[in-house]
Structures are given as structure tokens and as C-alpha cells.
Amino acid sequence: MADLAVSDLVVGYGPVRALRGVSMRVPSGSIVAVLGANGAGKSTLLRAISGTLRFHRGSCQGAVTLGDQRLTGLDAASVVGRGVVQVPEGRRVFARMTVDENLRAGGLGRSRRAYAKAHEQVVDLFPVLKERARQRAGLLSGGEQQMLAIGRALMAGPTTLLLDEPTLGLAPLMAARITETIKEINSLGTSVLLVEQNVAMALSLASHAYVLEVGEVALEGTAAELRASDEVRRRYLGVADAVEGTLETRTLSRWS
């Protein structure tokens, strides 16, 4: 087990800078959250870690390391081989393949024994994946697809799991279920880097969090610190400070 570290990462898509010198650390066995609005660079960060920037014609400088191994410059499959596996945003299950085949795709190249063990673990975590083993993944509900996407990633036996907005577009109950599962996966010893827009949920899970804003780390601290921070409360948790009394109102002169 080793810490995942990102140091001074700069990522560009052609002339567009998406990340401007981002550094962060995911200590082994922890859950770390990355927060931020749309376009802050959260997904770009994950792409840089998992080696999929080239699918988006992006290029990066800086380093991503796992312990003393450098991940930057490796292709996606090799990053998976090192134990860093990403659950993509929007689930992206293989819709035309069955649930079981999806899980197989996650565990290709593992020995029969390791595969069987991982499979058992995954269906233990998500019994529904066993019930629906022969169904096409495209026919699952959103929540079930998210379970499948997480299960598929777990098949590779990750030491660090990267989750890109796992509760996006899910019903509240299902989102809570996924949150519980993330906790459970972490308790089994897998480090988690969680990218979320749902700040309340992310801060309830994570021990440490970073706030990205237009490609830079704007804030960082323990989850408790961030929860207490005025800025985070105002901007992400939707809590208006009672002291200020009035909500901020702006008159749009053009319309008034």
C-alpha cells in the first residue's frame, strides 16, 4: 500500500489550461474528496491520474506518483495494473454486454483465483449484480448501473479507487446506499479519491478535502475544517450566515 500523490500538475487541452499546478495527496487507506463546480478541473485531474488524457487530446506536466512509482506517462492499462482504478463519471457501463460480462471486463488479466475472489467480494457488496448477472447492463436502473460500475472497477483489485461523481443523478435513497458502500469499500483497506459536487455527502465521508477552482486548489483541509469554513458553507452547502441578515441580492440594471 502506498500514498497516491499529485505534485504540481499542469494539464492543457491544446491552448486551454485546465489544471494550473495542482498538488494533493491521498494517504493510504483514507478517503479524500475533491470538490468544485463544473469546469473546475475535477475530471481532468482524474484523467491525468488514470492516464486517459490522450483520449481527450490533453497533455500534462508535473507528476503523479504511487509510493515511489511514477504513474505519469503510463498508459491507462498500466495504471490499472499498479492498482489505481477509476470509476468513470456517468457510470459508462458496457450497455450491450451482460452484467457478468461487465464484471469480467473489469477483471481481465487476473488469475482465475484472484478473479473468483474478487467476484465473490463484489456480489457480496452488491447482491443485485448476482440476481441480474445475465441481463444486459443497459437495462439496469441508474443506481444499479452505478453499483455495476463500482463493482466492475473493484474486479481489478484496486488499492486506490478513483470515483467521479458516483451519486450524480441518483435518487436520494440510492445515493445514500452508494455512500454507505464507499465507506464499506474503504473500510476493507482501499484508499478512495472521491470527486463530488455533492459537498455535504463528500465531506461526511472524507477525512480530508480539496476545493478546486478554475484549475487551482482554492482551499484544502480536513473535512471538519472545511465544513466549518464560511466560504464552503456559503458557496457549496447553501447555508446563509444568519448574522448577515439579508440574502445577497443583486439588481440587474439592464432589467430594472
Add this chain to the structure above:
Amino acid sequence: MTTFVELLVNGISIGAVYALIALGFVIIFKATEVVNFAHASLLLAGGYLVARLWPLVGFWAALLIGVAAAALVAAAIEFLVIRRANVASHSVLAIVTIGVDIVITTELTRQIGTDVLAMGDPWGSQVVQFGGVTLAETRIVALVTAAALITAFLLAFKYTGWGVAMRAAAEDAETAALMGVRLGRVSMSAWAVAGGLAAVAALFLCVFPTPGLDRSTSLVALKAFPAAILGGLDSTTGALVGGLIIGVTESMMSGYQNDMAFLGRGIGDVAPFLVMLVILLIRPAGLFGTKELARV
């Protein structure tokens, strides 16, 4: 009636051979999203090696070498050209394959010259009688071999790790990579399999009743293009059905062309393309193709 059955069986047999070619075409498209116009040249390369080598090493060894060599050439095209070409659009790569095709075909036709090369197959011009129906042995062997190869391929595609990786990569390459699928290996193996299948097809396109392999063999192979396209470029089922439709159409049109003299001679060669046009008018994505092929 006898004629009809003969034409039908011959059509199915040649259709199965077209299906072998079309299947390779489809696998390459699924794995790399490249329309491979160099397919006919792969076929010619495999066939040429079999024809040249059988006097030296015997037919079966020659066939094995031909298949292996075609697979190797295909893998080399993937590795040296397709993978290196850093182009924005897959249609550019399709045009690159036209260039590859011209290079390989030109060299091979120069080697072949005006010769008609025998394939040295053990079946020769023997025929078998089934209650009044006369069939060439080569046609039966072609049908059985093609059916066996296609079945083996489909089973592998469905059940092996290689097949799962192929399908995952075809459906969503980026996600497949995120799951640890090695896309380079997947696409190279797809090219190699397609090349091997093309070489087997070359053998059966050149045996009896065809006189042998000559410089026009790659033109015959072109009939597999309508087979792949009318079936749907991204569907293996489509390739099989397309191959059979083209084979039977061609066989029937050639067999009955005297009854359809108003269409002129040589309608058998044109018919596959006419069928393709008609089917594409009704179903633009082909019979089994996915509708949104142009998704980028």
C-alpha cells in the same frame, strides 16, 4: 429444380467465403473504427503465398504459412500505420488504408504478372452427386470450413477474455482502457484475425471452378465490401447474413442470366452492388448496424 438447388448451395458456399472476408472487415471496424480498404490486398497476399509455396512445402504447410503471413501483414499495418497515425478523424485512416492497399496490390500483381497460379489443393475438380444434384467438392469444403471458422470466432467473441476485451473496447474504448484493457493489443489482434480469415477466403476464391489465383483476384474480394456494408459495418451477424445474401444473389443471377438476357451479360458481378444499394436505401445503417455509427 436441380439447377436451382445447385445454384443455391453454390451461392451459400461462396456466400460463406464472402462472410469470412466481411467478418474480418467488421472486426477491424469494431476494434479500431477504421474502414479497412486494404482488406483485398491482405487476401491477395495470403493467397499468393499459398500458391507460391505449395510446390515447395506441400499444400497444408503452405496454407498455414499463408494464413500466418496474412495475419502478420495485417498486424504490421495496424502497428506501423494505424497506431502511429495521429489523425483527428477515422475517415482519414480509411484513406490511408487505400494507400496501403495500392502499395501491396501493385507489388503482388507485378509478381503475379499474367500467370494464373494453381492453389495445389487436394480437392481439385472432383464433384459429388447428391440425388441428381452435382456439387464441386471445393464448394462443400469451403462451406464447411467457413462455417467452422465463423462458429469458432463467434464462440471466442462471446466467451473468451479476448472476446470480452474486444467487445468492451468496441463499445467504449476509453472506459475499457480505464478497466485495464490494453487497446493496442485488442486492435492488433483484431487486424491479425481479419488477415488470417482473409487468407483462408483467398484459398476458396481461387480453387475450382475458378481457374486459380491471378491479378484480378483482389477484385473478386471486393464483393465482400457490399456484404459487410449491407449487413451493417459494426455487426458480426450482419457480416454473415450480408455474405450469404451476396453469395446467393451472385450465384442466382449468373446461373439464370440467360433467362434474363434483357439485363445483359455479367449481371452476376453487378448484382451484389445493386442489392447493397437497395438495402441501404431502406436501411441506411445496414440490416443489423447500429444507427448512430458516426458518433465521435
